[in-house]
Amino acid sequence: MDDQKEYKEFTEEIFRLTSIPLHLYRENQVRRRVTLWMSFLGIKTFGEYLSYLKSNPKALEEFKKKFTINVSEFFRNPELFEELQKYIPELSKKTDVLRIYSAGCSVGAEAYTVAIILNEYFKGIKYHIWGLDIDDEALEKAKIGIYTKDFFKSAKAQLLEKYFKKFPDEKYQVNDDIKQNTTFLRGDLILGEPPRLDFDIVLCRNVVIYFDEEAKEKVYANISKSLKLGGILFVGATERVFNARRFSLEYVSSFIYKKV
Numbered sequence: 001m002d003d004q005k006e007y008k009e010f011t012e013e014i015f016r017l018t019s020i021p022l023h024l025y026r027e028n029q030v031r032r033r034v035t036l037w038m039s040f041l042g043i044k045t046f047g048e049y050l051s052y053l054k055s056n057p058k059a060l061e062e063f064k065k066k067f068t069i070n071v072s073e074f075f076r077n078p079e080l081f082e083e084l085q086k087y088i089p090e091l092s093k094k095t096d097v098l099r100i101y102s103a104g105c106s107v108g109a110e111a112y113t114v115a116i117i118l119n120e121y122f123k124g125i126k127y128h129i130w131g132l133d134i135d136d137e138a139l140e141k142a143k144i145g146i147y148t149k150d151f152f153k154s155a156k157a158q159l160l161e162k163y164f165k166k167f168p169d170e171k172y173q174v175n176d177d178i179k180q181n182t183t184f185l186r187g188d189l190i191l192g193e194p195p196r197l198d199f200d201i202v203l204c205r206n207v208v209i210y211f212d213e214e215a216k217e218k219v220y221a222n223i224s225k226s227l228k229l230g231g232i233l234f235v236g237a238t239e240r241v242f243n244a245r246r247f248s249l250e251y252v253s254s255f256i257y258k259k260v
């Protein structure tokens with residue numbers, strides 16, 4: 001079988017087995033990573049690798065884990081969160097409850113960061129945060145809310161003290177009063193539907209970097225649909241939505257877009 005056909009079959013079968021839409025991810029990135037893992041195992045073709053993964057559930061689980069790169073931290077790029085804060089007073093005036101969506105929430109650090117900001121600097125504003133991810137294991141971690149110290153490299157020590165319970169083994173669990181304002185759900189940003197259609201703020205950061213153009217378009221179309229008119233989308237430090245108008249989004253600043 002030719003290599004391209006084998007690659008296509010590999011990604012489609014992985015989608016069936018794991019629900020990760022690998023066929024919609026950037027091909028050169030997927031190929032680079034997968035062939036590296038194959039070479040460690042001395043496997044030469046995608047077909048051979050697929051048979052290996054199918055007959056070895058543990059290896060398939062590990063493959064899935066490596067592909068849903070869950071790297072995250074609290075207050076990732078803190079200066080961007082400071083910028084986001086400027087929009088909160090105006091947005092909260094127009095609603096009873098500020099509804100926020102962390103799209104590709106991983107283990108929950110991004111969702112809890114926003115919850116902590118609201119608790120700390122915007123007392124009295126009612127809010128709820130929905131986190132969505134394709135990875136069940138990451139979502140379980142988000143619900144439990146226990147993190148190691150390295151998640152807090154960019155967080156202020158006083159916020160860590162105030163909003164987390166410290167365990168003797170240097171782990172920290174987010175307080176229940178923060179947790180109660182969050183809901184974590186499984187979903188696919190490319191192929192699924194957004195959890196609601198009335199969000200005031202959507203954060204989608206460090207997720208679409210793995211997707212090809214078509215997949216990115218689906219994600220931004222879905223996100224735009226999930227936003228209220230006047231709601232804002234917050235993307236990662238180095239990300240841009242090209243031709244944002246196509247998705248009824250207006251460029252506001254380098255990582256903020258408004259639904260129009």
Ligand SMILES: C[S@@+](CC[C@H](N)C(=O)[O-])C[C@H]1O[C@@H](n2cnc3c(N)ncnc32)[C@H](O)[C@@H]1O
Pocket residue numbers: 021068069070071072073076103104105106107109110132133134135138187188189190191204205206207
């Ligand atoms: C690098 S993490 C980003 C976490 C967080 N947004 C941040 O910036 O700290 C990327 C997350 O996207 C999730 N993801 C990848 N593809 C997805 C998809 N199609 N639908 C939903 N989540 C997806 C992964 O499981 C992973 O948890």
